[in-house]
Amino acid sequence: MYSAFFNGLSEIWAHKMRSLLSMSGIILGVAALVAMVSVVQGMVGQFRGFIEMQGGIEKITISTESLPKEQEHLQDSAPGLRVVDIEAIRKLAPLASHISPEISVRWTSFSRNGKEFNARVTGTMSDWLVVNKRTVQKGRFLSDEDEISRAKVCVLGTLIVEELFGENEDPIGEAIKIGGEWYTVVGVLNQYSTGTNANAKNSRRGPGGFMNRGCYIPLHTAISNYQSNDKLSALYVRVSSVNELDEAVSQLDAALLQSHNGFQDFSVSTNEEMLEEFKKTEQSFMISLGGVALISLFIGGIGIMNVMLAAINERIREIGVRKAVGATSGDIFMQFLIETVLISTLGGLIGLALSGGIISLIMLVMSSGAGMTSNIASSMTIEPSVMLVGFAFSVTIGIVSGIFPALRAARLDPIEALRYE
Amino acid sequence: MENKDLSARPVIELIDARKIYRMGDEDVRALDGVSLKINSGEFIAILGPSGSGKSTMMHMMGFMDTLSSGTMIFEGTDVSHIGASRRAWYRAHRIGFIFQAFNLLPRLTVLENVMLPLTYARTARREAERRAREALERVALSHRVDHLPSQLSGGERQRVATARAIVNSPGILLADEPTGNLDSKNVKRTLDLLCSLRDSGLPVLMVTHDLEVAKFADRVVEMRDGQVLRDYRQQSCRHFTGTGNLGDLKNV
Ligand SMILES: Nc1ncnc2c1ncn2[C@@H]1O[C@H](COP(=O)(O)OP(=O)(O)OP(=O)(O)O)[C@@H](O)[C@H]1O
Ligand SMILES: [Mg+2]
Numbered sequence: 001m002y003s004a005f006f007n008g009l010s011e012i013w014a015h016k017m018r019s020l021l022s023m024s025g026i027i028l029g030v031a032a033l034v035a036m037v038s039v040v041q042g043m044v045g046q047f048r049g050f051i052e053m054q055g056g057i058e059k060i061t062i063s064t065e066s067l068p069k070e071q072e073h074l075q076d077s078a079p080g081l082r083v084v085d086i087e088a089i090r091k092l093a094p095l096a097s098h099i100s101p102e103i104s105v106r107w108t109s110f111s112r113n114g115k116e117f118n119a120r121v122t123g124t125m126s127d128w129l130v131v132n133k134r135t136v137q138k139g140r141f142l143s144d145e146d147e148i149s150r151a152k153v154c155v156l157g158t159l160i161v162e163e164l165f166g167e168n169e170d171p172i173g174e175a176i177k178i179g180g181e182w183y184t185v186v187g188v189l190n191q192y193s194t195g196t197n198a199n200a201k202n203s204r205r206g207p208g209g210f211m212n213r214g215c216y217i218p219l220h221t222a223i224s225n226y227q228s229n230d231k232l233s234a235l236y237v238r239v240s241s242v243n244e245l246d247e248a249v250s251q252l253d254a255a256l257l258q259s260h261n262g263f264q265d266f267s268v269s270t271n272e273e274m275l276e277e278f279k280k281t282e283q284s285f286m287i288s289l290g291g292v293a294l295i296s297l298f299i300g301g302i303g304i305m306n307v308m309l310a311a312i313n314e315r316i317r318e319i320g321v322r323k324a325v326g327a328t329s330g331d332i333f334m335q336f337l338i339e340t341v342l343i344s345t346l347g348g349l350i351g352l353a354l355s356g357g358i359i360s361l362i363m364l365v366m367s368s369g370a371g372m373t374s375n376i377a378s379s380m381t382i383e384p385s386v387m388l389v390g391f392a393f394s395v396t397i398g399i400v401s402g403i404f405p406a407l408r409a410a411r412l413d414p415i416e417a418l419r420y421e
Numbered sequence: 422m423e424n425k426d427l428s429a430r431p432v433i434e435l436i437d438a439r440k441i442y443r444m445g446d447e448d449v450r451a452l453d454g455v456s457l458k459i460n461s462g463e464f465i466a467i468l469g470p471s472g473s474g475k476s477t478m479m480h481m482m483g484f485m486d487t488l489s490s491g492t493m494i495f496e497g498t499d500v501s502h503i504g505a506s507r508r509a510w511y512r513a514h515r516i517g518f519i520f521q522a523f524n525l526l527p528r529l530t531v532l533e534n535v536m537l538p539l540t541y542a543r544t545a546r547r548e549a550e551r552r553a554r555e556a557l558e559r560v561a562l563s564h565r566v567d568h569l570p571s572q573l574s575g576g577e578r579q580r581v582a583t584a585r586a587i588v589n590s591p592g593i594l595l596a597d598e599p600t601g602n603l604d605s606k607n608v609k610r611t612l613d614l615l616c617s618l619r620d621s622g623l624p625v626l627m628v629t630h631d632l633e634v635a636k637f638a639d640r641v642v643e644m645r646d647g648q649v650l651r652d653y654r655q656q657s658c659r660h661f662t663g664t665g666n667l668g669d670l671k672n673v
Binding site for chain 2: 003007010011014317318320321322323324325326327328329330331413414415418
């Protein structure tokens with residue numbers, strides 16, 4: 001074994017170019033495999049982060065829909081989502097542990113001390129924070145008392161604070177003017193950022209920019225100041241455990257159907273559905289790219305087998321000598337098998353190194369782009385388990401493609417082999 | 422008395438040995454009923470025209486192949502019907518083989534070439550190296566251990582091959598035309614080496630076409646058509662050409 005190992009290495013070294021060429025399939029295959037898995041894992045990581053930002057999979061979204069076909073003629077009587085639905089959910093859907101109704105008011109001008117800024121106003125309730133998995137940086141979020149008293153208080157996103165307040169000013173307790181009305185600031189939200197690494201750019205551009213430009217006021221304050229009816233823009237619900245998700249969805253469906261007098265003018269959807277959709281995409285990625293990687297590994301194996309067969313033809317005399325001085329067929333078999341495995345393993349290692357290079361290149365190219373792509377790039381890493389799989393592949397291919405040539409070598413008759421010119 | 426009995430036991434004994442190769446419809450009788458005893462301390466030259474079965478006999482005695490019929494006794498054991506792995510064991514432990522074409526492995530150093538049979542005999546590396554150095558000392562090549570075969574002359578290569586053949590302390594040394602590729606100076610040197618090995622008790626069996634070379638042996642077996650034609654003892658000329666030169670050798 002020991003000497004077969006070093007023999008193999010010196011054979012490979014003696015035919016550097018040929019060995020390298022025979023490895024090329026494995027090198028590319030392993031590099032492709034590892035790079036591909038890392039990219040897909042980067043996408044998965046990014047998407048999971050994205051879903052977390054959407055409130056995680058425990059969040060359920062209820063939105064107003066137009067009526068289904070069979071109820072279409074009743075469209076005018078359909079009530080849509082209203083404040084009463086909140087009470088209905090509380091009563092009939094106990095699995096909904098947190099309920100966050102939303103009224104999107106409109107973009108309004110914010111002003112203070114002569115500074116002016118346009119931002120989004122949303123009316124909501126205390127559960128908003130939990131449902132959306134957000135946290136408060138300073139002060140507090142809206143409370144139930146604010147709701148009951150229809151208080152003119154607001155919680156601001158970081159971008160609004162940046163625009164209206166100086167760097168050392170504490171906005172808590174300060175008054176600001178929102179669309180002509182005075183509100184007291186009671187809290188500032190933490191910055192919202194997409195992706196796993198929060199960079200400053202996120203706060204102004206893309207989804208981060210939108211979220212950080214939000215101002216939250218009590219639901220009934222919004223209704224009495226900006227609306228003539230009690231319609232909600234949307235309702236969000238949180239369950240305490242993912243296992244209860246399906247059950248909660250049917251509870252919600254039933255509760256809302258009852259409070260809507262049988263009108264199916266709403267939809268209940270989960271982030272899990274998004275996740276499922278994404279998993280399908282991920283799978284098709286894995287299958288197509290993985291297929292390419294596997295095919296090149298397969299071809300790489302055939303290439304190595306070819307080179308080994310040729311090498312054995314050149315070394316018939318050597319095999320004869322080894323057998324003449326006492327090598328068994330098993331010894332010869334092991335010698336050539338080890339040599340083949342060495343070639344493919346070396347190819348695999350080079351492939352792994354190359355995949356590292358490919359990943360950094362992809363990261364370089366992608367991170368110069370904006371938004372999603374740069375975030376995918378930033379969450380791409382080559383995990384040890386993936387490297388191990390790539391390595392295992394190359395060893396396996398070495399064994400599989402080495403068996404046939406090694407058998408050929410082992411079966412040679414020593415007398416014939418010694419007579420061979 | 423006891424001592425005589427021991428030495429009387431042949432190292433190898435062939436009894437009515439036959440090897441038949443089937444070539445299409447024809448049978449080639451490479452060995453056609455050979456009976457032969459080889460005792461320790463003998464230096465035997467095998468003579469005979471091309472195709473007379475000399476190499477075939479060497480291959481049988483060297484456990485490279487099996488007889489079609491007949492019996493082979495090796496060191497008191499009937500080995501006529503042993504399998505491939507047992508034969509490999511005998512090749513690694515009990516047989517020394519020297520070829521006309523030297524057959525050193527070009528990628529291995531002199532030392533590694535000599536160690537080769539011991540690696541297949543599963544000898545520990547340290548021990549194998551020690552014995553290989555010892556064997557190289559006997560052929561006076563201790564100073565070339567780290568060289569590659571390509572860096573040696575033909576005569577030196579044949580001495581390395583000889584060292585490789587004796588490194589496992591074999592029961593017999595088989596040499597198929599060992600001098601065929603050498604100039605006369607190296608022929609003499611190789612024959613001296615074989616004689617000295619014989620002197621240490623190792624039986625040497627040497628195929629040759631050269632009658633001058635055969636004169637170094639103390640027994641001659643002449644073959645024809647797969648059979649032993651003549652088998653006789655002679656006085657090895659080594660003792661009276663010991664001081665002679667090349668000319669002497671050619672003119673004997
Ligand atoms: N594998 C084989 N298949 C068929 N015939 C063979 C085989 N090996 C040897 N022979 C035949 O057996 C006979 C003896 O061959 P062998 O090699 O023993 O002769 P030799 O005396 O060594 O000849 P040379 O002096 O030319 O080396 C020859 O006729 C040869 O053609
Ligand atoms: Mg011959």
